[in-house]
Amino acid sequence: MATLIRTLSDHSDDVNYCAFSSSCLATCSLDKTIRVYSLSDFAELPYSPLEGHTYAVHCCCFSPSGLVLASCSTDGTSALWDTRDGRRLAVLQQPGASPVRVCRFSPEAAYLLAGAADGSVVLWNVRSMKLYRSGKVKGGSLMACAFSPSGNFFVTGSSSGDLTIWDDKMRCLYNEKAHDLGVTCCDISSHPVSDSENGFEYFQMASCGQDNHIKLWLILFADFLGVQLKYKCTLIGHSAPVLACAFSCDGQMIVSGSVDKCVIIYETSTGNTLHTLSQHKRYVTTCAFAPCSPLLATGSMDKTVHIWQLDLKQPCAGGTVENESKVAIEDWSEDDVSAWLCAQDLADFVGLFKMNNIDGKELLNLTKESLANELKIESLGLRSKVLRKIEELRMTMMSVSVPDEFLCPITRELMKDPVIATDGYSYEREAMENWISNRRSSPMTNLPLHSLMLTPNRTLKMAISRWLETQQK
Template structure:
């Protein structure tokens, strides 16, 4: 369950962005201001609103510590503020003075990225306030950016529909046409997918756009093997352009907001819709989950920010006993990931997802395919996977035949005739 616990209505124009720290909520607006609220009672802080920008404020974000707040504006600047005093610490001007549409902090608080309407993306040293690196996308405005959980990758999204991946020194790695009509937002899950023995790092990425869709991707990266951005699936819950998306702190939920005025919360285990929230009266422009708590903020062109509280129980896929009630060959890739986790094989989740291993593929894996196609080098690990798969095949035979497992011989897997139960 989720319930609306508070509505903030202090902005005088469209709300463009909202962001949480561990103790504060920041909101910004086309009214040129940023406002700060305490999470304990949602009372606005005495030094709020923050006023410096001369045009609309498009984005705001907290540093990892929560002590610094960054904001960016049509006026071509990115401003750093003290979250506790509201005093501006530094004004950083985008090269060329182009309107700055988006900004985000790296998990390493040293760096802050800002993207602008002219396609430029700047990586700032947020401690020395110096420009560290910069790059430019070929087409369109920069409207979205997100750092990977370890901070070694930066993904930017453009109005032309391209996702572009950079390393932590702003070296171009990859570009992908993601949304035909333009990207509006992108977000990494805070929890990386487990990697494999080769030291691969796997991340889940969501992107949304003007095409009404949310796309899910898996990103893998090593310095030796390079980067792979692989499309996984599409969520189509909205009936209008999707303007914003964000993951919960544990990666189990994804929230999105749309021109259709709705907010949809998805379960990332099943990709099903958990909640559809329709309290906003105009386009939903921004959404954000609080860190480590089940609070959600949504902002809209109706000039309000809604605060939502979730139940303590987070969504989960359920136990494997529940999943085994369906045929294993009908499992999704997410079902396979849950099974791996239950088997103590979570280190293989990223590899299985990158290779699109669903239930049908899982049942057909062999020692050759594990070593050759999936490149699992450890003989012991391959043997453990094969033993677990064999148990699944046995269970699948029982399920598909409709015969209870206790009537099947545990050795031959044939139907027992005149079985005898020995007394203990």
């Protein structure tokens, strides 16, 4: 059972990331700040919020000792903070000054890894505050990174969909196309998996992406074999892009957060869904397990961070593992539909749907009338809930094929009232108006906007309307 015990509502804009140390929780936001809380009572520490970044803060992480906190921002810098008094220890400028999307400390805290929108990957020497090594991914922005527990290699994920394995000398060892529409997050479990037959130990890795999937991998790193990356399985349950994933400290669970506003906790060994949490009102952007206590933090574009207490003795089963890398909803089996029902907190309908042989194709064709007359669901509220979830599935099918130029760069949603800003890019009017009310830079280039004028993009609006008409035929 997962119980919501606290909601933190101190940020004034989207929460982008949250991270635990043994005694603190840090959160960062589009509002340019990092906030730090004590785990004893979730009171904000006296020096919080940490201010200094001039644009959105995308990521934050604690050093292994918890004495240093790192943050990175659209302003092209990574910052180091002393968690005892909040002093800023260093500002590290990314080469090329590209927006920094993600940062991680190496396990021994000797290095800070920083990845940026231009694909650059930098290792900073934490002691000297000097650049140690740098590299670059091929195509796309750097969106995710994770160190192995030993620190002898790390993995990066890019918006082009690639997972890349590097050694500690910044040499590219392996590259894999993992998620068709881009990687959004990755994590490596601190607990290796033993292969008693061959005498090897594998590292478990999870990755997630814009394709709605969470994939589990096994990484073998050995001097005489090099690096091997083996696909294990895909976890299903989310109906929209998955933005975050993380292992529990013992490696027994994986948590994920999605554009579908849900948080799902899986059992690593079986892939079964243990909990589905749906209290956030907008996209879930981040999730993290505490290292020394049964706590989970989830952050969202609704500007809140939820703190959950986990009762590890009472897991609730449900869900399944899909061993194919990608299965279209209309090709779902009856078991896939059952797993989806469990993930959507509709487990009570599993027996009814199986009795009526509801597979993916039948699921998408269900209507208000068929739910009432054929499946005999008498409760209007339950019928409405099922229909709402089915409609989300239909929208997911449509969103996979939406041309990228029809999506607002800020919200990543289909534009209804596109406007052209002076940077030459088109945005959803409301999203861009909210953006420029707080800042005067381009969301795409981070350069100053010479004017705040927004011009209706009628040509694009007509193109979107025509495309929508073709989808409804």
